[in-house]
Each structure stands twice: as C-alpha cells, then as structure tokens.
Amino acid sequence: MSQQVAHWLDNLLKEIEGIEVRRKSSRRVRVDVPADALPALLELLQGRAGYIHLSAISCVDWIDDGEFELVYHVWSYESHSLVSAHIRIAREPGVYLSVYDLYQPAAFFERDIHEMYGIHFEGSPNMEKFILTEWDGPPPMRKEFDSEAYINEHLSWQEYNPEWLQELVAEGGGVIIPPEEQRFSQKKK
Amino acid sequence: MRPENYEAQRQPPSNEYELNFGPNHPGIEGNYALKVKLHGDIVLEAKADGGYLHRGFEKLMEQRLWIQNIALVPRICVPDPSPMELCYSMAVEELCGLKVPQRAQWLRVMQLELSRIAAHLFTFGGHAATTGMYSTMYWGVADRDLLLDLFEEFTGGRVYSIYNIPGGVRRELPEGFLQRLTETLDYIESRLPDYDNLFFKNQVFVKRAKGTGVMSREQALEWGVTGPNLRATGLAFDVRRDDPYLVYDQLAFDIPVEESGDAWARTLVRRKELMESIRILRQVVEILPDIHGPIRAPIPNPLAWNVPAGETYTRVESSKGELCYYVVSNGGPKPYRVHVRGPSSMHAVQVLEKMSVGSRIEDIAQTMFSLDACPPEVDR
Numbered sequence: 001m002s003q004q005v006a007h008w009l010d011n012l013l014k015e016i017e018g019i020e021v022r023r024k025s026s027r028r029v030r031v032d033v034p035a036d037a038l039p040a041l042l043e044l045l046q047g048r049a050g051y052i053h054l055s056a057i058s059c060v061d062w063i064d065d066g067e068f069e070l071v072y073h074v075w076s077y078e079s080h081s082l083v084s085a086h087i088r089i090a091r092e093p094g095v096y097l098s099v100y101d102l103y104q105p106a107a108f109f110e111r112d113i114h115e116m117y118g119i120h121f122e123g124s125p126n127m128e129k130f131i132l133t134e135w136d137g138p139p140p141m142r143k144e145f146d147s148e149a150y151i152n153e154h155l156s157w158q159e160y161n162p163e164w165l166q167e168l169v170a171e172g173g174g175v176i177i178p179p180e181e182q183r184f185s186q187k188k189k
Numbered sequence: 190m191r192p193e194n195y196e197a198q199r200q201p202p203s204n205e206y207e208l209n210f211g212p213n214h215p216g217i218e219g220n221y222a223l224k225v226k227l228h229g230d231i232v233l234e235a236k237a238d239g240g241y242l243h244r245g246f247e248k249l250m251e252q253r254l255w256i257q258n259i260a261l262v263p264r265i266c267v268p269d270p271s272p273m274e275l276c277y278s279m280a281v282e283e284l285c286g287l288k289v290p291q292r293a294q295w296l297r298v299m300q301l302e303l304s305r306i307a308a309h310l311f312t313f314g315g316h317a318a319t320t321g322m323y324s325t326m327y328w329g330v331a332d333r334d335l336l337l338d339l340f341e342e343f344t345g346g347r348v349y350s351i352y353n354i355p356g357g358v359r360r361e362l363p364e365g366f367l368q369r370l371t372e373t374l375d376y377i378e379s380r381l382p383d384y385d386n387l388f389f390k391n392q393v394f395v396k397r398a399k400g401t402g403v404m405s406r407e408q409a410l411e412w413g414v415t416g417p418n419l420r421a422t423g424l425a426f427d428v429r430r431d432d433p434y435l436v437y438d439q440l441a442f443d444i445p446v447e448e449s450g451d452a453w454a455r456t457l458v459r460r461k462e463l464m465e466s467i468r469i470l471r472q473v474v475e476i477l478p479d480i481h482g483p484i485r486a487p488i489p490n491p492l493a494w495n496v497p498a499g500e501t502y503t504r505v506e507s508s509k510g511e512l513c514y515y516v517v518s519n520g521g522p523k524p525y526r527v528h529v530r531g532p533s534s535m536h537a538v539q540v541l542e543k544m545s546v547g548s549r550i551e552d553i554a555q556t557m558f559s560l561d562a563c564p565p566e567v568d569r
Binding site for chain 2: 140
C-alpha cells in the first residue's frame, strides 16, 4: 500500500466516531470500532475505498469479559491491503446484524458462527444448521463447552486390545502407553 | 441425514423431484452432498449439505500445544496439505516475532509448489473422471505418486509431510535430492503433451466443459471467489504476487488468466499454473545450492512454549485459492483461537449452489470438480 493511499484511508476512517486505527504492517490495518458503527464502516470501506472482498469473519469467545469479538477481514484488490475490523458484542443475548447486504460471502461465515457460537445474525439469509446437523447440545466452540467432559459424560470408552497387538506384545514388540500418560498436554493441567 | 430421522412423505403428483447427490457418489468430491430439486434433467434448486468430514479441528487446536498443532493442520485439506502447515507456522512466527532463515524460506517454497502440482494433477484426474475419461485419472494419480516419493524423501511423510515448524523447516535436504527433483520435473513436463492430447484437447471434454458452470467476473467478486476460479474470469490476482510471503517476490512467474469463466477456463488456468509451478521449482533448484545457513530459527522449549498474546491473520495462495488463518494467543501454552478460512468454504457452498441452478444433472459433478472444491476445508 503506497503512502498516499494509506494517508487517504486514514482520513476516510476518521469519519467514523469512536474508531481506533492501528497499522500493523504495510498491508495490514487493524481497526477497532463500536459495534453500532461497523455497518457504516464496512459501507465506507467497500463503497469508497475498494475493499470489495470479504475474506472472512472470525469470532473469538472472550468468556472472562462476557463478550464475543467479531473480526471482519476485508481486502482491496486495488490497494492490496487488508483491513481487519474488530467489534465486541455482549455474550448474552449474542445478537448482531448481518452484513449480507454488503458482502454475500458473509452468509457462510455468519451461518458458521451461529452454529459454533450461537450468535444470531439478524437479516442473514440462512441460519439453518450446516455442519452439525444432528447436534442438539450447546454451541460447541463456546469456551464453556468442554469436549472432553462431554465425551466422558455421554460416551463410553472401549478397551482396544486386539489379538494381533497381544501377539506383538508377547513377542516383546509394541509399546503400550497407559492412557493417563498418553497426552502430556493433559497431564500439565 | 440418517434414514431413520427422515420419513417418506406422499407428495402430490408433479414433474419435480428431489435427489440426494452424495455423500456417497462418484461425482462428488470428498464426502459431501448436494440436495437437488429437479425438473427432468434440469436443476431447479441446489442445497449444499456438509459436515460429513467435520473433525472439530478448531476446537482441538485450542486444546493442544502450539507445536502439537503442526501435526493437526495438514489434515484439514487432504489433497493440498502443505499450505495449511505454512499458514499456521507463519501465524505463530508473526506472534513470536521469529525471523525465518533464508534457506528455510526457499525450502518452504519448494514444498508448496510441489504440493500445488500434486494437487492439480489430482484435480485433473477427478475432473476427467466426471466426463468418463478414467485414463487421465489413473495417469494423474500415478504421476502424483512420483511427487509423493519426493515428499517422502525430504520430509519423511508422503501426504501429510509436517515439514514446517514455527521458525523454519524440520530437515535439511538429502544428498542429491535436487537432481532427483529435476528428473521428476523433466518427467512431469514431458508428460504434459500426453495429458493435452488425452484430456485438455479431447473434444469430449472440451465440448462438455465449454459453457458449463459459467460465472462472470462481477459474480465471482460478489461471491467471494478466489484462486484459479477467480483467475478464470480474467482477474489476475494471486496472493503470491499481490500479498507476497516467503521469497515469492524474488521469483519470476506469470499468473495465467482466462476470460470465459466456465469449467473449461478454470481447468485451463490450472493446466497453465502447473507449468508456472515447474518454472518456480526450476528456479529454486538453481538458487538453493547457493543459499547456506540454518534451516530454522531457534525456538524456546516447544513443550513449554508460551506464545506472546496477540492476534494475526495470515494468507497463503493454496492450489484452491486464498487460504487464511486467524490466530489469537492470550499468552498461554495453547492457542486461544484458530479460525481456518479455507477457499472452498465459498466454492463448495454458495458458489456451487448458485452455479448448479439451471444446469443439467450430469454437469453438477463437472461443475464441482472444475471449482476444485475441497469439502474437508469447509467442514474443518
């Protein structure tokens, strides 16, 4: 991104109230905005700065703050730079606006976030389940969902000791690691 | 999708019917399904149905150490796993401020381009099979195997090489490897005229692919299409050139484009990209012996590695399009959040749904393969 374009973008972004712009590198700009100002910001970026490609919407669950962070990554094919717009919304009730009117790829990401985090996007064209069609538990990517605890509660462990392994062990080969020692990441807890 | 969860319903007489295209179907790439509504042969409505390959990678990554995830990420996209490793490693390097040594960067480029050729050969094979040309499929898979031999030699793994680690690469090249690489490249190049005669110039394929699954450049931009599919609509955009990483800015390569935006154009772009990848690899072979030095930057004890708090968004051009990782660290021994944006999350869902409407049922498979959709990337 040339100096001139960078300067022009800074001036453009000043039009939004409560915005904080940080230039991370020559092609990456981080923008923090209040949640209500995001649609206006994206409209400005898309309409006047050429950021027409929505690369992704990422969601981060900050459970200790009681907030979700939504990050909208938009790319400009003209200035070859990526703006990541960060907003925070309350974890409860977890509702936000869809940006599908501006960026069609948003439909997939919003549907995905709805499925994995339970955030509802008002105005998104399709909030049906896609990946976890037969899942009726809580949204699994939320931090309070402990997948290992869920497995221990709902599924049973099976002993796996087939004959071929027994033979191998009898011959003095094969190494069996006891389950409690299998994963050092677990042991550290 | 389990049969016991669905009850057959008596419908009023109609010429319209519904068909589950997949998840177990020769015309579907990977385990994936399309629910299509048809009138005769014509598709009236298509709904993508994913989740068959969902393995919960993003959740798993939050439960593993930073270094352990290196073994996890390549499994997200089976045909083209190398960009996954790289994209994740780049994110960790950026968070830690690690500087990757020059030699490691060149080795990474070599791995990526080999992976790209292997992925394209695989796609050609699958695509040819959808038009009934199984010989191309056998050839593609057999020639890809030669590349897998190379992978096995320099990384230790045939498919999931797990060659990158944050800070560099794991191994130095075996002796005489570059010579064997050159021989394989020569062989692949010598095979291309045969591929052209058998597949790319074959009238069975040309007539089927031309005019199938057309999208304009405006539609492609609106739908978030990237990679070869976007370049097939005439826009020369490539992350390697326009948002460069590694040493791609020091390499000479062209970005092939086509204008017509149909299945034919998309395949042709990939065919030309194959040549560009070979060209890049030849440059690597020439330059690599002159670059000496370490192959990885020193990293802390990987089993007790707390990556500094921060967030980053890394992008790589995979064989399917723009691959991105959004990685957040809270300063702990494990990632706080990893979001994988696979290029196929656009191509296999919204784009495929929209492009299938109005096409004939026998063209669905061809449309999907021409988009090079990779379902495991969607499901993660």
